[in-house]
Amino acid sequence: MPIETATSAARSMEFRHLRYFLALAEELHYGRAAQRLAISQPPLSVAIQQLEAGVGARLFDRDSKGVRLTPAGAAFRTSAQALLERAEDACAQAREVQAGEVGRLRLGFVGSTLYSGLSGWLQAFQASHPKVEVVVIELNSQDQIDALLQEELDLGLVHTDRLPPALAARPLYSEPFLACLPASHPLAALAEIALAALSDQPFILFSRKGSPDYHARIVEICRRHGFFNPRLQHEGRHWLSVVSLVSQGLGVSIVPAAFQRAGVQGAVFRPLAEAIEGSAVFAAWRKDSAGVLREKFLAAMPGPTADRPPGLANM
Template sequence: MELRHLRYFLVLAEELHFGRAARRLAISQPPLSVAIRQLEDAVGARLFERNSKEVRLTPAGEALRASARRLLRQAEEAALEARDVARGAAGRLRIGFVGAMLYRGLPQALARFQAAHPAVRVTLAELNSGEQIAELLHDRLDLGFVHTSRMPAELRHVLLLSEPFVACLPATHRLARRRTIGLARLHDQPFVLFSRSASPDYHERILAICAAAGFHPEVRHEVRHWLSVVSLVSQGMGVALVPSALQHAALRGAVFRPLEEAVAGSDAYAVWPEGAANMLVQRLLDSFTRTGALPPLPRTGPAASGSAPSSSRSSRTRES
């Protein structure tokens, strides 16, 4: 049974005349008769009684008419939905993110995106970088925001932003009144650190920053979220180095001070499957650039495959 057969059937059911139905369909009468016979063979019942004087629906034809209208309507709706998805006007977008993205423009970009694409269903999952990469590889996410550029070959990524680390201190700390903090002044302080299992990149980077300043920090507490880091610091349980965006968390009891030394920055990357055809990924990345805070990003999808490798190679170089 073909949709064409159902369309022919419905027109003939309205006209009850093969000649008039053929003219409405812009075909000759023989192909219409053949199509109706094929439909009757597929259904296994006669749909029309016809003789030299009249054409009328059989009880089976009457029963099929309502179902045929419903099927054609569903087919049209499915086609419209597919076209909307192809244009990026509808569909589903599954996004993973690290917690710090809440202070790096992700909520604003999502609000702008949803206002422009109200028919798109967006779902969010807060996951660490490793968890997001695994979900992307298993097609359970369409787009991720991570802290690492160490990617499997099946994924593409682009650097979204790089920001400085700052010292995070309890408001009652003896160094809290200083305008800037020299790292060496923290050598004897208990540190709150991002867990190695949650983010090996951040864990190793902070240890390396401290090592370059001439000391190995006394890691007293390890946690899995940046807000947990800041929260423990605010309660006087240690000091920390955190991305500057965390200042916007506005947790009482914690203060943030620039470092006197120039150190490696905190990087955030967008990552998505290689060859992904989901136009919604590109639309959301474009929402970030429209804030004016980010440069134009490389285009996603197969059409952009020529420019992606250089972006990926350069960010791998920065990471190493």
Template sequence: MEFRHLRYFLVLAEELHFGRAARRLSISQPPLSLNIQQLEASVGARLFERDSRGVRLTAAGRAFRESATALLAQAESARQLAREIEAGAVGRLRVGFVGSMLYRGLPQRLHEFQHRYPGIQVALTELNSQEQIDALLHGELDAGFIHTSRVPDELATELAHREPFVCCMPEGHPLAARAEVALTDLRGEPFVLFSRKASPDYYNRIFEMCAAQGFYPQVRHEMRHWLSVVSLVSQGMGVAVVPAALAHSGMAGATFRPLADATVPSEVYCVWKRAPDHPARDHFVDTIRLAAAQAGV
């Protein structure tokens, strides 16, 4: 049985006349009769009664008509879905992100993406950089946002966001009265730092920034999420050097001041697996790339 047989059957079932059905199908009558005979042989039942009074559906034919209609509708849906997936217009996208991306434009980028591709469902998962790398390698994520460009060869990266570091301190800290803070002002202060295990690049970057100013930070607490860092600082547990975007976190009790020293920037990279082919993911990466270019990253 072929889909051609089903189409011919349904047209004949509507017309109940071989001549009219053949004209609708743009074929001659003999090929139509042959295809109907082949279909009946395949089904193992007579689908039409043919006599001097004309053509009528049998009971089997009437039952088969419903199934044939459903089969052709499913086939058309499958073809349409395949075309849309190949074009990247529908599908499901699993995206990982570090928590600070909530203040670095990720919600806006997602709104833009969903507006352009409403048929793609995006599922977000908050993970640290290393967890995202592992998930991408194991096929558990389609794209992510991480703090490092140093990734395995199977992964590709694109710079998505760049901003300065700022000093985060408790609201009543003596340095909070200043317009800006020098890193050397933090010498001897207890530091709250992003966990070395969660993001060794960030941990080392802050250490190197302080070392360039002649001291090493006295690390008192290590957190796995940036908001946890800010929360601990807001409760008077130390000071921190954090990406500028976290000043928009609205955490009560925390104060943010620019750093007077020229420091390396805080960067976030979009990351994805180079293979296999994934049109929806590629559209997402293009959206992030365009937004970064417009922001001058």
């Protein structure tokens, strides 16, 4: 059969033709096959004729002795069964994708979430959605925003809700800021630290380039509580780098409370004496992106009324 004719025949074939064919191939009796398909016999006969015309081969022999598969019909039966099974699998997969039960979610996260329950949320989500592949990538807030705009991430966990118009945000939780000092620092012996006491200390801050909004917020906190500008000594692109630099005695910092559980030797954490706004974490995504998997994952995370993520309740 010429390629053009074969292609036309395949296009004219319907899945009901295959179902009708397979029922007749198993029953080898038009009456029983029609009863099994819950149709009358004439539509079955017409469908088989249409299928044979489309295939370009006789699939059944019919005579006074009954109905038999031809060699062509026997060969076609195997392929028809496989094709129908593949179609059913494709339909099932499409339903699962639509329901958010299968697929791939590319998740960006800031380092603090790793110590605020992210691993637990991931494990719970994977247990309830075993067919969903979650790819996690640690990036600072600005890099996540860029990746979301470039469609390289499906969801980001960031420290800011000041986003480009193409992105949307939802608050997840907030946690306190703590003073972070070298263990050998004289102020480390205090139960709490007044911000003014840090005014003459070398500061280590999160990179302005990595998260301009977050950097500006910490500088503003310092300005409101005792000193005009922190004495910026070093910057880190990730909070864990900031804590590590503090542990080496290179300065002090103000960091999200989650990092006291990072296990960095040589760094101590103390509550701030002043009541200041906490470190907020937001979910961010493209407004024009599909949202089923995203919403499924967010449903497993703490809501906007949660002041502290799991693990911080006893602080």
